[in-house]
């Protein structure tokens with residue numbers, strides 16, 4: 001039996017709630033997503049939390065907290081100096097004093113009404129929510145964590161892979177059949193995860209990044225350390241990436257859908273095995289119509 005493509009709630013149902021909050025993950029599950037996607041970074045005390053970037057300035061109310069003004073600093077991120085507050089300078093207890101605000105304020109004005117309501121969740125809290133909702137709804141719900149900026153955190157002595165695998169193991173996600181995919185843009189991070197577990201791994205490729213990994217030769221190389229490629233949708237349109245990846249034995253998951261049913265149908269027609277979406281309800285409607 002052919003498995004239908006999976007629908008992944010990208011940063012939760014981030015089209016409807018501020019990304020990477022328990023509210024966004026809960027809504028993604030309620031809308032029927034098969035998996036929820038937390039991007040993971042590390043606090044100063046080595047706790048994995050769900051954030052897309054190390055800089056907290058634009059996704060939390062940290063700038064409104066006088067007690068943290070001395071943590072404002074300038075660091076180099078991807079070769080560019082950035083002034084802000086950084087997750088690795090806060091313990092998890094300190095981080096919990098902050099509240100989330102919508103990052104993409106023009107793209108998602110409807111989410112701004114939730115500013116100040118939610119905490120930054122730990123990965124353990126995300127896994128606890130997924131387990132509870134899975135039990136309550138009587139259906140398996142998967143998790144699709146991404147190690148974010150793993151080399152950056154490793155250079156700070158805050159490796160992401162060991163706490164990631166430990167947390168997944170604590171919550172029963174072990175072995176190749178667990179409803180989990182671990183993803184990263186950095187092959188070395190996936191290889192560190194592989195040395196600790198047989199969980200399915202996903203090599204991410206952006207249209208402005210390691211495009212050498214999505215040539216037919218590159219995909220055969222990726223298949224030596226990963227089970228799937230997670231590709232920027234710009235790499236799928238008008239290309240043979242899906243067929244080449246399948247020929248190499250890799251699944252193909254595409255990101256990120258923010259359009260309507262028609263957009264999703266384009267990628268379903270291309271034969272992808274999974275879709276990251278900010279709007280799980282729309283993507284599920286497309287899957288049903290396909």
Ligand code: G3P
Pocket residue numbers: 010039052146183204230255256276
């Ligand atoms: O992980 C798939 C997709 O989320 C990669 O892009 O920047 O949204 O984490 P980003």
Ligand code: CA
Pocket residue numbers: 037038039146
């Ligand atoms: Ca991601």
